Amino acid sequence: QVQLVESGGGLVQAGGSLRLSCAVSGSAFSFVAMAWYRQAPGKQRELVASITSSGSTNCADSVKGRFTISRDNTKKMVYLQMNDLKPEDTAVYYCNKLNRPLFASWGQGTQVTVSS
Numbered sequence: 001q002v003q004l005v006e007s008g009g010g011l012v013q014a015g016g017s018l019r020l021s022c023a024v025s026g027s028a029f030s031f032v033a034m035a036w037y038r039q040a041p042g043k044q045r046e047l048v049a050s051i052t053s054s055g056s057t058n059c060a061d062s063v064k065g066r067f068t069i070s071r072d073n074t075k076k077m078v079y080l081q082m083n084d085l086k087p088e089d090t091a092v093y094y095c096n097k098l099n100r101p102l103f104a105s106w107g108q109g110t111q112v113t114v115s116s
C-alpha cells in the first residue's frame with residue numbers, strides 16, 4: 001500500500017515563497033515519474049509540475065519560472081519550491097504519479113493560501 005504524505009503548506013503573502021514536501025512509502029519510487037497537482041475550491045484538480053525518474057522536469061505554463069520540482073530518490077521525497085506566489089496559486093497541493101495508473105490513495109494534501 002503506497003502512502004503519500006504532503007507537508008509544507010501555509011499562509012503567505014503574494015510574492016512570498018514556500019517549499020512543499022511529499023514523502024512516498026511502499027513503492028519502487030526511483031523508477032516512477034512523480035508530479036504535484038493542486039485543487040482550488042470549485043475547480044478540478046490540475047497538474048502543476050512533474051519530474052521523471054531521471055530528473056527531467058516540466059511545469060504548467062501558469063507556474064513556469066516560479067515553481068521548481070525536485071526529488072531525492074534515496075529519501076523517497078518529492079519537493080516543490082514555489083517562489084513569487086500569487087493569490088491564484090491558492091489551493092490544496094497533492095503529489096502522485098505523473099502517469100496512469102496513479103497511486104490509488106491520495107494523501108491529505110497541504111493547503112497553500114496566498115493573500116494579496
